[in-house]
Amino acid sequence: MTTQLTIPTSVPGRFGPYGGRYVPETLMVPLYELERAYELAKSDQSFQAEFQDLLKNFAGRPTPLQFASRLTAKLGGPRIYLKREDLLHTGAHKINNAIGQGLLAVKMGKPRIIAETGAGQHGVASATVAAHLGLQCTVYMGTEDMARQALNVARMRMLGAEVVGVESGSKTLKDAINEAMRDWVTNVRNSHYLLGSVLGAHPYPTMVRDFQAVIGREAREQILNAEKRLPTHLYACVGGGSNSIGLFHEFLKDSDVKMVGIEAGGRGNALGEHAARLAAHQGFTGARRIASNTACADSSAGMMPSIWLSFVAASRASLSQQAQYSARPRSCSQACSGPTEA
Numbered sequence: 001m002t003t004q005l006t007i008p009t010s011v012p013g014r015f016g017p018y019g020g021r022y023v024p025e026t027l028m029v030p031l032y033e034l035e036r037a038y039e040l041a042k043s044d045q046s047f048q049a050e051f052q053d054l055l056k057n058f059a060g061r062p063t064p065l066q067f068a069s070r071l072t073a074k075l076g077g078p079r080i081y082l083k084r085e086d087l088l089h090t091g092a093h094k095i096n097n098a099i100g101q102g103l104l105a106v107k108m109g110k111p112r113i114i115a116e117t118g119a120g121q122h123g124v125a126s127a128t129v130a131a132h133l134g135l136q137c138t139v140y141m142g143t144e145d146m147a148r149q150a151l152n153v154a155r156m157r158m159l160g161a162e163v164v165g166v167e168s169g170s171k172t173l174k175d176a177i178n179e180a181m182r183d184w185v186t187n188v189r190n191s192h193y194l195l196g197s198v199l200g201a202h203p204y205p206t207m208v209r210d211f212q213a214v215i216g217r218e219a220r221e222q223i224l225n226a227e228k229r230l231p232t233h234l235y236a237c238v239g240g241g242s243n244s245i246g247l248f249h250e251f252l253k254d255s256d257v258k259m260v261g262i263e264a265g266g267r268g269n270a271l272g273e274h275a276a277r278l279a280a281h282q283g284f285t286g287a288r289r290i291a292s293n294t295a296c297a298d299s300s301a302g303m304m305p306s307i308w309l310s311f312v313a314a315s316r317a318s319l320s321q322q323a324q325y326s327a328r329p330r331s332c333s334q335a336c337s338g339p340t341e342a
């Protein structure tokens with residue numbers, strides 16, 4: 001089966017109905033500059049050599065593909081493997097993208113990076129890469145998230161980053177993004193916005209996907225070595241969508257490989273109770289905050305906190321039958337029969 005995503009889009013940064021660039025005038029120039037820098041970097045051998053070197057010798061790639069023998073035995077069904085991105089330096093896949101964009105900031109002559117973070121992992125990865133490359137780093141984080149993730153806040157500060165607490169709105173990720181955008185608009189000349197997932201305006205989603213696609217390239221080779229065949233299913237959690245598209249991308253042409261993205265089901269299916277845009281049937285497509293994507297809004301059109309996340313991953317669900325998105329509420333016990341499929 002051929003899917004739309006395997007057909008190159010004629011307009012860069014468009015994924016079917018998703019994507020694009022809806023930004024204030026002041027951001028058009030830095031986005032063009034970033035797009036150009038990224039296009040050049042793709043064929044720049046010194047950039048690619050440095051990127052690969054840092055992935056290997058700084059971050060610790062390749063990560064293992066571990067056979068989960070006990071889980072496999074307990075479930076008594078398919079053979080389950082885990083792609084161990086948690087074994088990377090700083091503890092998550094976020095470092096892959098942070099290295100790529102950190103190197104681009106250096107190439108563009110920008111001495112400062114701005115980042116937003118929710119769980120803290122992207123902030124820690126950005127602070128770590130900034131320290132390594134000699135860049136200044138400012139990380140915006142909602143104060144609710146700062147309290148929840150105090151350890152990661154301490155790590156960022158130890159690495160020399162300035163962590164700015166955001167008190168507005170729900171004091172979480174979306175408010176941190178607003179503040180990071182304000183900072184970027186004000187300081188575009190010397191600052192690069194190191195976005196942490198497949199979201200935002202072109203070229204971010206494409207670029208972040210490319211920086212994360214190493215996950216799937218390794219996984220494909222590793223599973224072929226281990227099992228002499230492709231997997232039947234790939235599973236990934238979906239927050240902003242970077243680890244999922246990083247894993248899925250290399251398998252998009254393999255129509256027999258099913259892909260399942262798992263979103264946060266929260267307290268229940270009601271609007272405002274969860275963070276699932278794709279699986280919860282309340283999502284709609286709209287252009288909001290710099291790109292067209294899937295969002296949730298309440299009856300007064302107030303955007304829900306989980307908005308504007310991955311439309312690269314979203315387009316998988318919308319444009320083909322290959323990917324499914326599911327969300328399971330926190331209270332869901334074993335009695336729940338299975339995921340809700342979008």
Ligand SMILES: Cc1ncc(COP(=O)(O)O)c(C=O)c1O
Pocket residue numbers: 091092093094118119120121122196197198237238239240241242243244
């Ligand atoms: C360890 C880890 N996994 C997954 C995610 C979700 O992000 P994404 O969907 O972009 O991979 C995060 C976000 O901070 C994370 O820290």
